[in-house]
Amino acid sequence: MTSHAYMMEQAGCTAHEYMLFAQKSLDGIFGKGYAKNNPVATAGFMNTCAMDFHTSIMNKKFNALNNQLECIALSIEKSSSSSLDNVADCISEVADAIRDTFNADATGIQGKTLKADKSPAVKQSK
Secondary structure, three states: OOOHHHHHHHHHHHHHHHHHHHHHHHHHHHOOOHHHHOHHHHHHHHHHHHHHHHHHHHHHHHHHHHHHHHHHHHHHHHOOHHHHHHHHHHHHHHHHHHHHHHOOOOOOHHHOOOOHHHOOOOOOOO
16 A cells, blocks of 8 residues: 555656646647646646546446446346355455555556656756
8 A cells, every 4th residue: 555655756746747737738839938827727737637537437437336336237247146245245345346446546647657766857947
């Protein structure tokens, strides 16, 4: 399981990637310097990225959970003693899927794992 300290570090790296992408995208659409001069637009762009990533992860996890629930339903429908063993296996897999839903891995943009030590340093404004 991923530690809380690692996940906190990962969150900063992810935000950094979102900020760089926001700057590149907004400046590309509205002209150089737009993102820097419009922090609300940059923050909104970053929020959209974060929400989209969260939705993608949750969709993947819930699809896996749904597949396991369908497995249980099918096993119960067939309900012979051997299929009851399948029900137990499916329930175990559902439990794993639920656990995975709440322990999502620390994956960054487009499935790349981001590491703090490889991320460019963020320059502080004076």
